[in-house]
Amino acid sequence: MAESMSRDTIIEALKGVQDPELSRSIVALGMVKGVQIDSGEVTIDLEIAGAAPGAREKIAGEVQSVISSIDGVRDVQIRLSKPAAKSASFSAKQPLPGIQHVIAVASGKGGVGKSTVAVNLALSLARAGCRVGLMDGDIYGPNIPMMLGVSHESKPRVSENDKMLPIEAQGIKMISMGLLVAPDQPMVWRGPMLHGAVTQLLQKVEWGELDFLLVDLPPGTGDVQLSLVQTVPLSGAVVVTTPQEVALADVRKGIAMFRKTEVPILGIIENMTGSIFGSGGGEKAAAEFRIPFLGSIPLDQNIREGGDSGNPIVAAAPESPAAACFARAAQALTQALNPTAV
Ligand SMILES: Nc1ncnc2c1ncn2[C@@H]1O[C@H](COP(=O)(O)OP(=O)(O)OP(=O)(O)O)[C@@H](O)[C@H]1O
Ligand SMILES: [Mg+2]
Structure with missing residues (x-):
């Protein structure tokens, strides 16, 4: 019938x-x-x-x-x-008022140092005089508060018009799922709830005027990443990878997701360069996928300790070689957004 x-x-x-x-x-x-x-x-x-x-x-x-x-x-x-033209797909998304650029920091796989890079890039942009926000989009394992030395006890205040005010830490504004739920509460959200949570988090925050809002995405190309890239007017995405050859397959997957959702990829950052991981994989991937290479960040114990102790390297030792690498990557990112600027 x-x-x-x-x-x-x-x-x-x-x-x-x-x-x-x-x-x-x-x-x-x-x-x-x-x-x-x-x-x-x-x-x-x-x-x-x-x-x-x-x-x-x-x-x-x-x-x-x-x-x-x-x-x-x-x-x-x-x-x-x-x-059709990019503007058509962008107009379907809800813009975030007052924010110049929303940039996703993503990776195909976990543990490559995405959050570390997001935090230190955000701090580098702030040190360069930009107004910066950082959203922890990792609903299952939010760790940005810890990295910025913000306690789980601190809860965002609510403004008169019922919006959340981001926490200010180390010169940037930050919001995290980790601040909205008790740390011992298991999160069993799926599909629509997860989608709603991420979208709501972004729309419900009173960010004020920002030059950059960096969004630390959870690893992979699952529902949260997709809902985010489909609902937020991203200026683009930065893909973080480690130097090994095997990481290429994950990078490819991450890049495929952004290309399919029409999000410009601003560039690749190679993290944990040196030591057992080697170096050069990020640059090779950038060349292969014809996207800018924004720089490499060394494998450095001070970077790890800075994150673990809530004192990121860019804030703790801004003159250190590692911090300089983040500053250069931040500058390359600004350049990638605005290639004609001098
Ligand atoms: N360049 C680096 N040098 C030394 N340690 C690093 C570096 N980058 C990240 N780390 C450490 O590696 C671990 C993983 O980093 P991070 O949490 O930033 O990764 P991630 O990609 O966000 O992970 P997840 O996929 O779980 O979100 C952390 O302990 C961090 O301090
Ligand atoms: Mg992370």
Whole structure:
């Protein structure tokens, strides 16, 4: 019966089709732009950005076969397109008033030093005279408060218009999920709640005027990262990686997520350069993916101790060589945002 084959049936079936690079549903990735059904003839609009060679055709082929096998479908038409001008996709997102640039700090995998880089970049930008905010987007393992020496006891104040006021620490404004929930409370949020939490956190904070809001993303390319990159008007993303060859595969995944969601990648930072990890992987990745290389940060015990003790290296020893590396990366980041500026 034609009735049994509803739009929902088609969407449900499309949820089973995954993007080969991200291993995520094309529906979750927002690639399905339209479904029309006309007496058994199904037309599907797919909008696929920045896919690897052959990936678009692979997705289209899979959609074709999945939909044709549904009862009642006589014919499947697939209309493939690339996203229109960037401004169109940006306007769909809710801007954050008063904030010049929202920048995600991301990585394909955990433990590469993303939070360390986010904190020290934020401090470097502040030292250069910018107004900086830092949002801890890691809902499961928020550790920015600890890194900035902010106690779990401190709770953001609420303003008269019912917005949260960020905590001020070491010259930057900061908000973290870690301050909104008790540390011993397990967080079992999934899907929509998680999405809501992240979006709410960003929209509900009274940041004031900022030049930069850095968002420390949790590792990987899961729901939180996706909801963030789809709802916030990001100026771009910085991808942090370690120097090893094996890290390349993770970088590729991170980059694929941003390309697909039309978020410009501002550059790669290589962290933990030197020692057993070697060096050069970040620069190689930058060349391979044709994105700017923003610099490398050495593996340095002082960097680790600074983070662990709530006294990040850029604040604790601004003249140290390691702090200078963060300052250079911060400058390269500003440059990447504004390539024509002198
Ligand atoms: N350049 C560095 N030199 C020495 N230690 C570092 C460096 N960068 C990070 N670390 C240490 O490595 C550990 C992991 O760093 P961090 O928490 O910043 O990583 P992450 O990518 O944010 O991790 P997660 O994926 O869990 O969020 C921390 O103990 C940190 O102090
Ligand atoms: Mg982290």
